Amino acid sequence: MAKVKHDIGIAKPRSSLNNKTGSWRTEARPKFLQKNCIGCKICLLICPEGCITGEAKNTYNCDYLYCKGCGECAVICPKKDIEMVKE
């Protein structure tokens, strides 16, 4: 059986990481204060970019290479431990 060429229309998994969408930020960036964080993980759960990482209390932070600055993490944080600061 002839071997089918499979390289057309196929992209490498997670290759979107090459695309640094952080340059889209125009106004503000979130600042993770890491003071009153209770580790509820909600910021990580709802980040549309998925660029927030962290494991325990006061360890959460985001990758500015990808963050588009929508500000949803700052709105949802129950302890107001994320602040939007001017670029």
Add this chain to the structure above:
Amino acid sequence: MAEAFKTLFSPGHTACAGCGQAIAARLVVDTAGANTIIANNTGCLEVFSAKYPETAWGVPWIHSLFENAAAVASGIEAALKYLGLKDKINIIAQAGDGGTADIGLQALSGMWERGHDILYVCYDNEAYMNTGVQRSGLTPFEANTSTSPIGKILATGNLRPKKPMPEIAFAHGIPYVATASVGYPQDIQRKVKKALAIKGPKYIQIHVSCPLGWRHAPNLTLDVSKLAVETGLYPLIEYENGKLTQVRKLTKVKPVEEYLKSQGRFKHILNSPDAIKLIQAIADSNIEKYGLIEKKA
């Protein structure tokens, strides 16, 4: 570096800032886990997650046409069944509201009727956002879109109410139908988990707000989606095996104005009490129909 992000839907996709659909899509795929195959209809999600030659997905993912994710997923399911791998792999077909309620309904109905073991997820942002906010079958009553614009004489938006997709799914007699909202992320996770444990065709419709098309600030995505639930305009319900088994009860019902004034697409009716009354009637009928308020004895 890539290992830092423990998600199967990677950063670097090209969704707008504050996209509700991106949040919901990540919740769905991360809940389903790595042993998942996804078929995607054309739509916002397809375009922003798979900008060739890049893809945000960390699971096998296929896009074919606007209308056929349900049919493609049916083929994948049949193939996995033949290979004896069906029990190990989740199959998800997903689309936006246009790909589900309008263009893809025929293929979707076929998938339900044939009884394929597939979870179909509809990300309902209530218009064709990808091509510039044209109205779809799931656009709500009075919403201002580019194909239901408000006129100078007749100042009304979309003239038709939402198509009752969950009821259409329910009418097919499938084992699980649910609605969810991006305003309640843990609820989405629970429903996806529950659906994947059930054999047969499943349908989940997730209300996802779109800052661009609904015209609200990108940081209010979750608040706006929540308001739709709290006013009774978007009831969160679950049908299991032909019965309404669970609804999210509302402790305090908010007036629909609160939801309407949060978005630019309803701006034209804020000064028109008659139009607001009609929308309040939709919310009231939802509350009545699904029993969203706990009845006091």
